[in-house]
Amino acid sequence: MELEDDLKRLKSYVTRADKVAHKRDVLLPKWLPIVEDYLAKKGKQNEDNPIYAYCTVWLFDVGNFARGIEFGLRAIELNQPMASSIRRQWPGFIADTVFDWASTQAEKGNSIEPYFGQVFKCVANTWKLPEQVTAKYYKFAGLALLRRKNGDVSPSHVGDVQRLQQADGYLAKAAELHKHAQVKTVRNKIAMRLRAIAELNAQ
Template sequence: MELDADLKRLKAFERLSDKIAHKRDVLLPKWLPIVDEYLKQKQDKPNEITDNSIFAYCAVWTFDVGDLTRGLELSFRAIELGQPMAGAIKRKWPGFIADTVFDWAEAQAENGSSIEPYFGTVFARVINDWKLPEPVTAKFYKFAGLALLRATNGDITPSHIGDVERLTKADQLLEKAASLHKHAQVKTVRNKIAMRLRALEDFASQGIIEAESQQTP
């Protein structure tokens, strides 16, 4: 009943920024200690599935306030425990986590900021553990490939990369994205990677020829 009352108060806020502030300053400090105690108790009964709405909402709210470390910790635990998703959210935990972290990573990358460790952590789950729709998995592969091509300002610049291994890895990730979803839209950047690889190969060949010519009596 108390949680329901808190949810009604939260819904009454008109501005998203006010909702986030209320979750950060009021709701999480109030409810997280209860969640922590609940998780300690679950250590003694790891196979018992229970529907704990407080746990589910706190897991979602930690993402909302930008605490991805705690958000991933709680949401991964929710998956392990078979905890249902909070409230009216229709997605299951893997889909919710994937979408939330992907959106965060996109914003970070556009600003030239690091996307790790959160993107890499979720990407590993997406490709190894979770059966998400092909377009979702494809966009993770694409984003991982593009991340290898980004300059410090966030621009995607294959032509400025001199590392053949890095370019090849990026192309492999983009190729996988295309194989999963025909509308992945990676053809243009893959062509740029191929051009850059050819250019690097030409540079290397010219260097060998020049070195050999210098050694000729």
């Protein structure tokens, strides 16, 4: 099968950068139009389509999160199997991939939206994932509300009471889901900040 030949060729690349470049410049231009045509046809989307799965994974690999999430959510909707080379199911794969990306972006002070928020809604409301995974999403969402522009988490710089309370709510949920969420210190700092604001407003 032609796809199998392409997968073997992909494995021959040693560095991640070369693999990503090959996916971006060769594999996706070749296979993505076939997937798009498949999605456009009515009635056959429930058939297993390994090309769909690999293209979706490759979209994430090359950093096209908008289309990767779109295709991944559609894969779940259509009950498409995950690519055989990946052991996780779609929700776990999407959640982990977007979380890793968001962590890197946040540390650099870059925006994590809209992709983190889009996946967080699924993690919080729809997907059944291990508690530890769901907890880390709630924790990250809480910390994101407390970050400075440089990426540092600092409750003391937040002056919006509602924002502080929302962050604390997310962190509390993380602790509820997973006892090792490690949010106690930052929650104490939020409480201190809320008290300071209340005292300032009372003057």
